[in-house]
Amino acid sequence: MLVFAASDKGGTGRSVTSSNVAYRRALAGDDVCYLDFDFGSPTAAAVFDVPGASRGVASAGLHSHLQGRHTEPHRIDVWAESEHDELRYRPTGSGRLVLLPGDRDGGEFAIGKDTVRRCVNLFLQLESEFDVVVVDLSAGRSYAVDMVLEATAQPELQGVLSRWLVFHRWTHQHVIAAHGLVFGERGIVAGGVERGHDKGALRDSIRFVRAAVPDPESPLWSHVPLAQSEWMRKCDRDLTELAAELELGYARLLGKIPLEPVLQWREQLITDEDVLASKVAGMATRQALEELAAALVDDEAWERQ
Amino acid sequence: MAPPDRDRRPILCGEVRTSVLRTSEALTARTAAQLLNLRPDEHVLLSERPNLRVASPQLLTGVDCRLPSLNGSRPRAVGTVAARAVLTEGRVLQASAFARLVPGGGDHRKPWGHYLLRPGVVEPLGRHQDGEFTEGFLAAAPLPGGVLNPGAVAERLLDEVLRHRLLDQRAPFKSGRTRLRWVALPAAGDGVTSIERFTVAADGLRTVALRVAPADPSAVAALCEDLALHDWLLTTLVALVERSRLGSGDREAVLTALRPVVDHLLHLWMPGARVPDVLSGVWETLERRPGFSRQWQALVQRIRDQVALQTVSLPRPVLADS
Numbered sequence: 001m002l003v004f005a006a007s008d009k010g011g012t013g014r015s016v017t018s019s020n021v022a023y024r025r026a027l028a029g030d031d032v033c034y035l036d037f038d039f040g041s042p043t044a045a046a047v048f049d050v051p052g053a054s055r056g057v058a059s060a061g062l063h064s065h066l067q068g069r070h071t072e073p074h075r076i077d078v079w080a081e082s083e084h085d086e087l088r089y090r091p092t093g094s095g096r097l098v099l100l101p102g103d104r105d106g107g108e109f110a111i112g113k114d115t116v117r118r119c120v121n122l123f124l125q126l127e128s129e130f131d132v133v134v135v136d137l138s139a140g141r142s143y144a145v146d147m148v149l150e151a152t153a154q155p156e157l158q159g160v161l162s163r164w165l166v167f168h169r170w171t172h173q174h175v176i177a178a179h180g181l182v183f184g185e186r187g188i189v190a191g192g193v194e195r196g197h198d199k200g201a202l203r204d205s206i207r208f209v210r211a212a213v214p215d216p217e218s219p220l221w222s223h224v225p226l227a228q229s230e231w232m233r234k235c236d237r238d239l240t241e242l243a244a245e246l247e248l249g250y251a252r253l254l255g256k257i258p259l260e261p262v263l264q265w266r267e268q269l270i271t272d273e274d275v276l277a278s279k280v281a282g283m284a285t286r287q288a289l290e291e292l293a294a295a296l297v298d299d300e301a302w303e304r305q
Numbered sequence: 306m307a308p309p310d311r312d313r314r315p316i317l318c319g320e321v322r323t324s325v326l327r328t329s330e331a332l333t334a335r336t337a338a339q340l341l342n343l344r345p346d347e348h349v350l351l352s353e354r355p356n357l358r359v360a361s362p363q364l365l366t367g368v369d370c371r372l373p374s375l376n377g378s379r380p381r382a383v384g385t386v387a388a389r390a391v392l393t394e395g396r397v398l399q400a401s402a403f404a405r406l407v408p409g410g411g412d413h414r415k416p417w418g419h420y421l422l423r424p425g426v427v428e429p430l431g432r433h434q435d436g437e438f439t440e441g442f443l444a445a446a447p448l449p450g451g452v453l454n455p456g457a458v459a460e461r462l463l464d465e466v467l468r469h470r471l472l473d474q475r476a477p478f479k480s481g482r483t484r485l486r487w488v489a490l491p492a493a494g495d496g497v498t499s500i501e502r503f504t505v506a507a508d509g510l511r512t513v514a515l516r517v518a519p520a521d522p523s524a525v526a527a528l529c530e531d532l533a534l535h536d537w538l539l540t541t542l543v544a545l546v547e548r549s550r551l552g553s554g555d556r557e558a559v560l561t562a563l564r565p566v567v568d569h570l571l572h573l574w575m576p577g578a579r580v581p582d583v584l585s586g587v588w589e590t591l592e593r594r595p596g597f598s599r600q601w602q603a604l605v606q607r608i609r610d611q612v613a614l615q616t617v618s619l620p621r622p623v624l625a626d627s
């Protein structure tokens with residue numbers, strides 16, 4: 001399965017949340033591969049705590065692979081190379097967790113026929129090796145988004161299951177922006193149709209994920225004055241309404257990750273150690289990530305219209 | 306002192322890339338021949354004994370490159386790399402590329418006509434050291450750009466075939482690709498073929514160094530394809546058995562996971578089946594240690610035991626007799 005992680009803006013939580021989902025799929029036993037297609041800011045390796053690659057690798061990253069400068073894109077075995085204490089040993093029963101980092105000196109680039117061909121080859125190869133292939137895409141209707149829309153429209157990829165996760169924060173502007181990214185005139189659906197995708201099928205393969213959602217009921221806010229608490233509840237209700245109007249409502253919602261203080265401070269994977277032993281991260285966050293990772297591969301969650 | 310160039314027997318170098326064919330059903334001989342019909346003017350090679358193997362015609366790629374070396378000397382070399390694609394039992398696809406380094410190419414590049422008359426020959430311009438080349442070529446790291454790289458030729462060919470319209474892109478099980486890079490140096494003295502090195506680097510690259518009796522270069526390349534095929538089979542079987550969590554509680558889940566192994570892989574093991582006698586020493590060595598077939602048979606036995614157990618304990622068999 002190919003999973004494309006998109007967002008209209010940077011800083012939404014796309015990389016951190018999708019990395020955590022990749023990690024949880026691997027814990028569940030899937031062989032997982034994570035591709036850093038955020039060519040402008042390839043930081044996925046930092047989330048996985050891989051030394052020397054936190055801002056991308058010096059050579060043979062995905063960027064130079066897609067441009068034909070390196071036949072073999074660099075692969076990082078996260079279980080073997082991560083410096084994170086909890087990641088260094090592969091838990092029994094878990095699957096592989098492999099990261100294909102970007103290049104340090106990347107940047108967006110124009111897409112030619114050859115780039116698309118290399119991209120198709122890469123997807124086909126990884127899909128035949130891994131259960132889940134997560135592709136972290138540059139924000140907005142970027143070159144990266146265009147390239148994967150083009151690639152997935154090719155006949156060779158018709159037999160391959162593709163799913164899109166669109167990440168957004170839980171604010172008025174972010175909800176509107178996420179709607180625009182998917183359904184707007186220059187959105188993913190329109191761009192896909194232009195490239196030969198079936199409109200209905202493409203729409204049905206897109207789900208939204210709300211990241212860093214403040215929960216008015218959370219103990220974090222238990223000491224705020226009543227008026228403020230009332231106000232937060234009202235905002236939440238209004239946003240829920242707005243989301244429903246803009247087709248980001250329940251039917252297209254795949255997951256909701258609470259605002260997590262640990263992630264506020266540091267881009268990282270939330271391990272069970274963080275939650276259960278040292279208790280620095282919230283149980284609710286772990287639970288939400290776990291549910292999102294399960295929903296990703298749950299066909300029923302993708303059949304809701 | 307090194308012997309003069311013209312007395313040196315050429316060394317061979319190449320790389321094999323092996324992948325599952327991404328199709329739900331193994332191809333028949335006819336469709337396999339269609340798939341590998343890569344040159345309209347030449348036929349594919351088809352052999353049905355002891356198992357089905359189809360090979361594409363040979364393709365040539367012109368190269369004007371540097372020879373790898375560890376000391377950075379990197380002499381220039383010009384010629385052609387020969388490549389072909391091979392499909393075993395309609396299921397496992399390999400792309401194999403190799404070149405023969407023939408010394409005595411002079412100091413200057415000749416017109417392409419000269420090189421085209423020598424398919425699969427690369428001529429170093431000026432002097433080079435076989436030892437330097439071998440070490441540089443087999444070094445685990447990816448070969449730098451601009452350097453003689455049969456692996457890149459093989460990779461392009463593999464990707465091209467794997468994208469063919471005949472394939473539905475649905476492989477029956479997940480598996481990775483393997484890369485096997487090899488050199489064959491002339492055997493000294495009595496000229497007996499032997500294997501000097503078979504290593505697996507951290508990045509998965511297999512490197513093989515052979516000493517070979519005088520033999521047709523394509524027969525040596527075919528031997529390396531056979532090594533690569535069986536190395537891939539074993540690697541893939543180990544990974545699939547591990548994934549099935551054989552030995553853990555849920556028998557039915559284990560069997561579901563192993564079913565494609567039984568259907569698509571177990572009958573493919575035939576080491577050395579097509580290797581000519583002068584080269585067969587290599588398989589004899591590998592069978593003694595590390596003992597490829599021993600490991601394969603042990604895994605197969607475990608799988609068969611599971612299937613048998615399950616058939617006994619279930620009211621109706623989950624797997625047909627295999």
Ligand SMILES: Nc1ncnc2c1ncn2[C@@H]1O[C@H](COP(=O)(O)OP(=O)(O)O)[C@@H](O)[C@H]1O
Nearest residue numbers: 010011012013014015016212259260263264267
């Ligand atoms: N659930 C969350 N709660 C709090 N902060 C979060 C959460 N998810 C992500 N963040 C933080 O938001 C910032 C942006 O996240 P990131 O994943 O890098 O965004 P993007 O990839 O969309 O640019 C990071 O500092 C990250 O740690």
Ligand SMILES: [Mg+2]
Nearest residue numbers: 014015038043
């Ligand atoms: Mg990011």
